[in-house]
Amino acid sequence: MLIQFLGAAGEVTGSKHLITTDSGKTILLDCGMYQGKGMETDAANRELGFDPKDIHYLLLSHAHIDHSGLIPYIYSLGFRGKIFCTPATRDLCELMLQDTAFIQEQDVRWYNKKMHRQHKPTIKPLFDTHHAQQVMKLFRTVDYNTTYRIDNEISFQFINSGHMLGSALIHLSIQEHNEVKRIAYTGDIGRLHSHILSTPHPFPQCDYLICESTYGDRLHDDELVSEEQLLGVVEETCMYKKGKLLIPSFSVGRTQEIVYVLNQLYNDGRLERVPVYVDSPLSANATEIFRRYADTLNEQVRDTLRFDPDPFGFNTLRYITDVQQSKALNRSEQPCIVISSSGMLEAGRIKHHVSNHIDDPTTTILIVGYCTPTSLGARIQDPKLRFVSIFGYDHRIRAQVTKIDGFSGHGDYSEMIQYFTASQDVKAIKKTFIVHGESSAQEAMKDHLYEAGFRNIHIPQKGASVVL
Numbered sequence: 423m424l425i426q427f428l429g430a431a432g433e434v435t436g437s438k439h440l441i442t443t444d445s446g447k448t449i450l451l452d453c454g455m456y457q458g459k460g461m462e463t464d465a466a467n468r469e470l471g472f473d474p475k476d477i478h479y480l481l482l483s484h485a486h487i488d489h490s491g492l493i494p495y496i497y498s499l500g501f502r503g504k505i506f507c508t509p510a511t512r513d514l515c516e517l518m519l520q521d522t523a524f525i526q527e528q529d530v531r532w533y534n535k536k537m538h539r540q541h542k543p544t545i546k547p548l549f550d551t552h553h554a555q556q557v558m559k560l561f562r563t564v565d566y567n568t569t570y571r572i573d574n575e576i577s578f579q580f581i582n583s584g585h586m587l588g589s590a591l592i593h594l595s596i597q598e599h600n601e602v603k604r605i606a607y608t609g610d611i612g613r614l615h616s617h618i619l620s621t622p623h624p625f626p627q628c629d630y631l632i633c634e635s636t637y638g639d640r641l642h643d644d645e646l647v648s649e650e651q652l653l654g655v656v657e658e659t660c661m662y663k664k665g666k667l668l669i670p671s672f673s674v675g676r677t678q679e680i681v682y683v684l685n686q687l688y689n690d691g692r693l694e695r696v697p698v699y700v701d702s703p704l705s706a707n708a709t710e711i712f713r714r715y716a717d718t719l720n721e722q723v724r725d726t727l728r729f730d731p732d733p734f735g736f737n738t739l740r741y742i743t744d745v746q747q748s749k750a751l752n753r754s755e756q757p758c759i760v761i762s763s764s765g766m767l768e769a770g771r772i773k774h775h776v777s778n779h780i781d782d783p784t785t786t787i788l789i790v791g792y793c794t795p796t797s798l799g800a801r802i803q804d805p806k807l808r809f810v811s812i813f814g815y816d817h818r819i820r821a822q823v824t825k826i827d828g829f830s831g832h833g834d835y836s837e838m839i840q841y842f843t844a845s846q847d848v849k850a851i852k853k854t855f856i857v858h859g860e861s862s863a864q865e866a867m868k869d870h871l872y873e874a875g876f877r878n879i880h881i882p883q884k885g886a887s888v889v890l
């Protein structure tokens with residue numbers, strides 16, 4: 423069989439890997455969108471490297487858009503194969519793909535207006551809300567730890583990877599010429615101790631490992647440190663400086679984690695009466711799905727549920743869905759916490775909050791997740807940067823920009839290696855492919871894997887094909 427690395431090769435977005443068996447079956451592992459470079463990513467997203475009509479199966483590791491975002495696009499180009507994922511991933515995709523289609527349409531409208539003024543060619547959105555709706559009929563759900571046989575050659579299992587609600591490591595067994603080849607694709611791997619997510623579960627032995635490397639060169643703070651750091655930032659900003667604390671956060675996953683931690687601080691009487699606003703319709707709806715699948719979250723969440731029926735809601739917290747209310751919140755001078763997407767500050771309501779308050783020294787912008795180097799979220803972290811352009815206007819940076827590492831949804835290199843060595847005989851792994859990382863993180867991850875006893879480690883370039 424052949425594996426082709428068609429995205430997230432030497433970078434962290436656009437995850438797409440295609441397996442073609444000797445008998446001609448095609449299995450796509452994830453179908454993610456390139457993100458983080460504004461409209462520059464449009465061309466990269468259109469070049470798939472395969473004909474969607476030729477794909478038989480799509481195995482989806484989780485609902486994050488950098489892993490699932492092009493599913494409606496391939497549908498629009500004729501993909502009619504089966505999509506397999508966990509039940510929570512399906513429900514999240516239903517929300518997130520609609521949302522992505524809507525953002526696409528808006529972005530393209532804005533971009534085309536600009537192009538039209540400059541007499542330059544306009545573009546069409548990659549897909550629309552109709553495609554995002556229609557593609558849902560191709561989804562099939564499979565629970566964790568259940569071997570699912572697709573046909574005589576191919577079977578797979580989803581193993582809880584602890585990265586977000588519904589996230590899975592995909593363990594594939596493919597029979598070829600009387601030999602079974604076992605491939606483990608990590609998708610994204612969570613932390614060993616998360617605030618809400620389960621620890622990544624051990625997975626059966628593999629012959630080939632395709633592993634992520636987002637934090638291949640870094641170690642995180644532990645989760646208790648991040649809780650205290652968050653409380654410290656809230657106290658300094660909202661109580662001492664009487665300012666606004668703006669937290670750019672992915673609507674699905676990170677937002678619920680932050681809300682859960684604030685809920686714990688509230689239950690412990692440590693949050694005082696600081697108003698908290700989650701300004702995102704998507705977050706409000708996604709939180710409903712977190713409540714639905716709370717049994718797949720970690721033990722602390724299940725313990726909390728015994729005395730607090732809603733660990734994602736408390737008296738001083740409000741979910742804002744209405745645009746007018748969001749605008750009113752933007753104008754308000756009251757000290758408060760605003761959690762809103764997008765996490766990299768590339769779009770969404772948070773960008774409006776930041777553009778309105780970045781020149782205010784009482785404001786703190788708190789970064790709680792990974793930002794690709796070119797994104798606004800990464801650029802404002804440069805302490806030498808004094809002005810930044812947002813929506814075409816230059817703003818003086820007077821707000822404090824702070825970062826907390828411990829909320830990451832990705833394990834660091836030490837956590838990933840502990841996870842692998844706990845469930846694998848690493849010497850029995852014939853080849854390991856490092857994907858989903860900036861090149862410095864990939865090189866560092868390669869060294870760490872060697873030290874842990876791995877051999878035959880490859881960092882595939884985008885488009886590379888390898889025979890397994």
Ligand SMILES: [Zn+2]
Pocket residue numbers: 484486489585586610
């Ligand atoms: Zn992810």
